[in-house]
Amino acid sequence: MVEYKVFARRTLTIGTDPEFVLKNIKKNIVVAAKGFDFFNKTQSDDKIGRDGAARPVEIRPNATYINKLDYMIQDINNIIKNISIFCNKNNLIILCGAKTDNVSIGGHIHFGGRDIKGGKYYHSGRNDRVYNNTQKLVYALDFYLTPMMNLFIPIEEVVKRRISGYGESHDFREQHWGIEYRTPYSFLASPIMTNGFYALSCLIAHHYNHLKLNGVKQNLLKDYNRYIHSNGNGLETTNGKIYNIVKPTILKMMSRYSPNPKYNPYILSLFSLIEQHKTNISKDVLANYGLKKQESQPIVSMSAYSPSLNIIVKKIHNTFKGKKFDMHLRPYYKNGKRYLFYDIRFEPPSPLKDIKVYKHLSLSG
Incomplete structure (x- = not known):
């Protein structure tokens, strides 16, 4: 015994086949069965596809033993990364949930x-x-x-x-x-x-x-x-x-x-x-998952995201004019809103008191 x-x-x-909803840049649901061969697969051995229904898409990672979960999790992560490449290229997002x-x-x-x-x-x-x-x-x-x-x-x-x-x-x-x-x-x-x-x-x-x-x-x-x-x-x-x-x-x-x-x-x-x-x-x-498309435009064109960014651009220009510095812009997402995080590394010893207040700026407007 x-x-x-x-x-x-x-x-x-243990195995799984979770479903997701596709949305476009206008926040409208995209019917996976129409126009996207990437998702329009119904064979059970396809990693990404749909389960007969037109709208939801599903992923199909490899099953594994219950004490070898790492294999399935790694497969899920790889599938989501592949989806992110396609979605970022086509301005799509995938959503989970119940309804x-x-x-x-x-x-x-x-x-x-x-x-x-x-x-x-x-x-x-x-x-x-x-x-x-x-x-x-x-x-x-x-x-x-x-x-x-x-x-x-x-x-x-x-x-x-x-x-x-x-x-x-x-x-x-x-x-x-x-x-x-x-x-x-x-x-x-x-x-x-x-x-x-x-x-x-x-x-x-x-x-x-x-x-x-x-x-x-x-x-x-x-x-x-x-x-x-x-x-x-x-x-x-x-x-x-x-x-x-x-x-x-x-x-x-x-x-x-x-x-x-x-x-x-x-x-x-x-x-x-x-x-x-x-x-x-x-x-x-x-x-x-940190896989949403990241913006990489120059600093001046970033001002199109929000009028407040014009203030940042001017302050940065006046503070560091003629001096060497590196500025890294990185949009990030929280609770459905997009924010801009910036990090500045500079040679002059003077602190960034003037623009410190703008470190986290909402890009919703």
Whole structure:
């Protein structure tokens, strides 16, 4: 029995095919099926494509063992980098979320192996042990993953997605290789969320047999789902009760055995963001990954972004006229707004008192 458990854990795999919404420079949704061969692929072995629907695009990184998450994360990062090259060239952005501009998008997570229904080690007939294991895993994900994940997105989006028929609790689909957990939304908003939630999924998948959902947890999960279908009324209190159970349990799992200890800090970062109420993360994936197109125009032409930049240009010219200095301009993005960050390295000993006030300047106007 011990040999089986060790072997079964090693053969558990994780995969994913998260969806995104494309938008153009006018902030209109771009139909991926029209005009962009880069995204217009429907074969399952294509890294980037779409899943039959016209508007969302999806990525398909390689699956991996739950204790080898690094391989899948590296593949995700490479795919997003390739997308950024195409999007920056064509003035497009990609957005994640649950219900983005009335488009429901998912972040399905796949699990496979001899313990999971659909595993290749079993015939087409139902195997009770495998069926029970599958139910245990999905219920563990429903309680220990989904509510925590939903804290990082406006509950209105979760409600709208569920009303439209997507993202229901315990929503999974049997496949020949295992199961597809379909409850999560597209959560790849930033490296912290991507790495943290996939690492948490692997942690739950390793320990799911020991995660018993007793009466208290079952009732909390029922209340949670009922409140979501009631437009979120009463959800905050239930969220707090679930979180107070989830966090210590996850920490205990991490202390006993973590399949990916390198990614434990990302899980801890999720806790920190929740407790500091910093869960309002932008949906702009490329911006959050630091892959959004960076401007490289000369300093004078940069003044076109904002009238205030004319003041900076004049002050810089008057302060350093005839002197040698280097100026580095770098736009960056925060909460959907674009800012200009500049760094000046200069030879004269005089400080930059006159223009110091303009170090962070909003480029929204």
